[in-house]
Each structure stands twice: as C-alpha cells, then as structure tokens.
Amino acid sequence: MTQHTDVVVVGGGQAGLAAGYHLRRQGLDFVILDADPAPGGSWQHMWDSLHLFSPAEHSSLPGRHMPAQPGETYPGGGHVVDYLTDYEKRYDLPVQHGSRVDAVRRDGGRLQVEADTGTWWAKVVISATGTWSRAFLPAVPGxxxxxxxxxxxxxxxxxxxxxxxxxxxxxxxxxxxxxxxxxxxxxxxxxxxxxxxxxxxLADHIDGRALFDVATARRRALEEGPSDTGGVASLGxxxxxxxxxxxxxxxxxxxxxxxxxxxxxxxxxxxxxxxxxxxxxxCTGFRPALAHLALLHLRSARGHIPTDGTRALGEPRLHLLGYGDWTGPASATLIGVGRPARDAARQIKALCARN
The missing domain is CATH 3.50.50.60 (FAD/NAD(P)-binding domain)
Known part of the structure; x- marks a missing residue:
C-alpha cells in the first residue's frame, strides 16, 4: 500500500499527539504511525507504582486539561494512559496503531516513509519516537x-x-x-x-510545576542572550x-x-x-530512538541530530519532537511538548504552502 500526505508523524505517544493537535489546527493532511498496538505511548509500559511529578492540572497536552485522579495528588501511570487514549479519540487524530516505521529516505521532493503496514510519501516527517525503546546499559566489568x-x-x-x-x-x-x-x-x-x-x-517542595517554570526561565534566558541558568539540572x-x-x-x-x-x-x-x-x-537511562532515520545520515558524533528548534539542520523536511531539551526545553514532558509542537506545525505549514 502506497499513500501520500502532507506530514507523517512517527510515534503516537505524547509528542506525536501534541504534534497531531497542532497539525490539525493548521489544516494539514497528516497521519500518525505508532508501533504500539494500543494508545498511551510509553506510559502503558511503566512500572505499577509510577506517579507523575506534577498534579494533573500541570500535566496536560495542548487543548485538553488532564482531569484529576480521585484520591491522588500526583496521577498514576494508568491515569495518564487513560488521558492519552481519550485525547486521541477526542480530537479524532489519525493514529495507525501497530504500524512500525523501519526507514525514512529521501525520494526527490518528498520523504519516503517505509512502515511494516505500507509506504508513505510525505512533504514533511515529524519524528516523535522518544527514547523508551532504546534502553542504555553502561559497560561494567564482569x-x-x-x-x-x-x-x-x-x-x-x-x-x-x-x-x-x-x-x-x-x-x-x-x-x-x-x-x-x-x-x-x-x-x-x-x-x-x-x-x-x-x-x-531536590527540595521536598519542588515538583514538576517548579521544574517546568525553571525550564521555561532557562529557555527565555537563552533566547535573550548567552547566559545559561543551568535549568533543572542546577537544582538536583x-x-x-x-x-x-x-x-x-x-x-x-x-x-x-x-x-x-x-x-x-x-x-x-x-x-x-x-x-x-x-x-x-x-536504571541507567535511554538514548534517542532514531534508527528509522539512519538513511538520512544526519546524526552527529554525540548521537543527536543537530536541530534549529525542532527542524533538522541537515534536512529541513524533518522535525524532531519530544527527545529532550535539544528538541525544545522540557519537550520530553507532557506539559512541555505543546510549545515546540505548535512551533513545528507553524513552520511545516509554511513549508507545505511553498511546495
């Protein structure tokens, strides 16, 4: 099966859904290809006792507040899965679950997206695969x-x-x-x-609300000059x-x-x-899941793809969303991914209008 669209979003977790929300607002034709068979992104794979760092009202994607979880100040992982499932349905986002993307390649004026369910040709690709599928284990003797x-x-x-x-x-x-x-x-x-x-x-009174404020202040400081406050890492x-x-x-x-x-x-x-x-x-962290972009030859020696905001410097038809501060301050969080998703959708709209 071969299909054409303006934008293919790779990954249907929180970053992919935020991208879909803003692409819809820009009037673009798009599809979201998600490897998981069910909604919820990586949250459906978390440990049983996991809770968010922030209350529900500070853990929302654009356009839809997360409802509070009864009896809990900090919602559990299952509550987040329910929220993302409802979000996907509420905005009728075109998510194709169980569709794993194997490769993205250049094909003339389009990007060819090869998935195990078919091939897509897109003007732009948003990679929003996160890090959960690429666990990191350090080398330890023995x-x-x-x-x-x-x-x-x-x-x-x-x-x-x-x-x-x-x-x-x-x-x-x-x-x-x-x-x-x-x-x-x-x-x-x-x-x-x-x-x-x-x-x-971190001090006991600091939770996700304060961390988001710190990340936002750092972004503003960097936009205004070379000063770097150190962001969240400076606190603990x-x-x-x-x-x-x-x-x-x-x-x-x-x-x-x-x-x-x-x-x-x-x-x-x-x-x-x-x-x-x-x-x-x-519990040694993760690396960006970027194997599907290997044929574009964009990765630096550090393993990241250099970007200007979310746009890849080496391929203006590719945006990366939700991998960490290098793709937008706090963009790997529920509340933080909305702004870079909005900015990416606006840039993509302008690019598609020219092509």
Whole structure:
C-alpha cells in the first residue's frame, strides 16, 4: 500500500499527539504511525507504582486539561494512559496503531516513509519516537559473567517479582530512586542502591510545576542572550515524590558508590567486599530512538541530530519532537511538548504552502 500526505508523524505517544493537535489546527493532511498496538505511548509500559511529578492540572497536552485522579495528588501511570487514549479519540487524530516505521529516505521532493503496514510519501516527517525503546546499559566489568537476572527500567513492574530476593538497583536518577524506594518499602526484598555519584535530591517542595517554570526561565534566558541558568539540572537530579521521601526518611534509601565489577553471583566493591545478588535492575537511562532515520545520515558524533528548534539542520523536511531539551526545553514532558509542537506545525505549514 502506497499513500501520500502532507506530514507523517512517527510515534503516537505524547509528542506525536501534541504534534497531531497542532497539525490539525493548521489544516494539514497528516497521519500518525505508532508501533504500539494500543494508545498511551510509553506510559502503558511503566512500572505499577509510577506517579507523575506534577498534579494533573500541570500535566496536560495542548487543548485538553488532564482531569484529576480521585484520591491522588500526583496521577498514576494508568491515569495518564487513560488521558492519552481519550485525547486521541477526542480530537479524532489519525493514529495507525501497530504500524512500525523501519526507514525514512529521501525520494526527490518528498520523504519516503517505509512502515511494516505500507509506504508513505510525505512533504514533511515529524519524528516523535522518544527514547523508551532504546534502553542504555553502561559497560561494567564482569557483566557477562553475572549469572543472576538483569533487567532495565523498561522491564520492571513491581516488588512482587522479587519477593525474597537480593536486588541491586543501579542509577542515581528518578527511575533509580523510585524503583529502589518501591522495593525497599515493600519489605520483602533486600535492596542495595548503587549510584555513580552521590544522589542529589531536590527540595521536598519542588515538583514538576517548579521544574517546568525553571525550564521555561532557562529557555527565555537563552533566547535573550548567552547566559545559561543551568535549568533543572542546577537544582538536583531526583524529585522527592511521596514514595521516595518515605523511603529516604525511613533510612531505606541510602546509596552506595557504584561497585567495581560483577562476579558470577553478585558484585565486588572497590574496597574488596562482596555482595551476593539475585537480580540487577539497570536504571541507567535511554538514548534517542532514531534508527528509522539512519538513511538520512544526519546524526552527529554525540548521537543527536543537530536541530534549529525542532527542524533538522541537515534536512529541513524533518522535525524532531519530544527527545529532550535539544528538541525544545522540557519537550520530553507532557506539559512541555505543546510549545515546540505548535512551533513545528507553524513552520511545516509554511513549508507545505511553498511546495
């Protein structure tokens, strides 16, 4: 099947839906191709106890406020899935679920998008695939020799899967702190939390609302001159959500410096001591999922595609949305993706009008 359209959006999570909302407002013809068989983006794959950093009213996509979740200040992951599912239906966005894009290539004046459900020719492509499908595992000596179970954040669901086991959680960011807290508070798992550097907790009163304000202030500062406030990173790495605060205050969330190497049955620390381990959970982050753009030859040595806002410098018919600050300040968040999605849709409208 071969079809033509103004815009193909690759990815139907929060960034892809925000793009669809603004493309519709610009009167453009478009389709959203999403590899997942159901709505909800990466939120449908998160661990059971996950909650947002922000109240619902500060976690909304453009045009539709997220309703509050009864009994919860910070909505859970399932509530977000319900919200995104409703958002997709409310705006009748043309999302084709179960459609995985394998490649985007140049074809004369159009971009050819090859999916397992057919081929599209588009004037413009918006890549909004995020990072969840590309988990990162750092090189640690002896990792291949470890006989226990190894998982990444993407595979973790609940403490029930580790009852009676000894687990090391690796990573000093939000996912590492939240998963370590989830296991520790359960009381049925022996947890060790290992981090590359001492964890930096944000002040307890800081949540997603304040973080968005900081990111916005940084964007304005950068627009006005060379001054860089450092943004969210200047405040710390870990939002003290209720579960993290509870585990920390109970003395259950104490990080150890990263161990030196794996052994067959555990981890050996720099001082020579050894910890026997049944499982390791790598909370070591992600990389942008950009393999479908490889044939465009746009990636830099750092693995990113250089952009001006969301537009790729090496291919003006390609926009990237939702991967992090390099595609718009706070663009990897629900509330932050709306502005770069709006700006991208306006630029795409102007480009399509010329072609």
């Amino acid at each position: 990792r291949a020799a470890f006989a226990g179970r190894q998982l990444h954040t993407v595979n973790y669901r609940s403490p029930a899967d580790f009852t009676g086991q000894r687990v090391i959680v690796i990573g000093g960011g939000n996912s590492g702190a939240q998963i370590a807290a989830d296991l520790a508070l359960d009381g049925q798992v022996e947890v060790t939390w290992a981090t590359q550097r001492p964890p930096r907790f 790495d870990i939002v003290a959500v209720p579960s993290v605060r509870a585990a920390r205050d109970a003395g259950l969330l104490v990080a150890k410096p990263m161990f030196a190497r794996f052994t067959a049955d555990g981890a050996q620390w720099a001082d020579g001591s050894h910890t026997a381990v049944d499982a390791v959970i790598w």
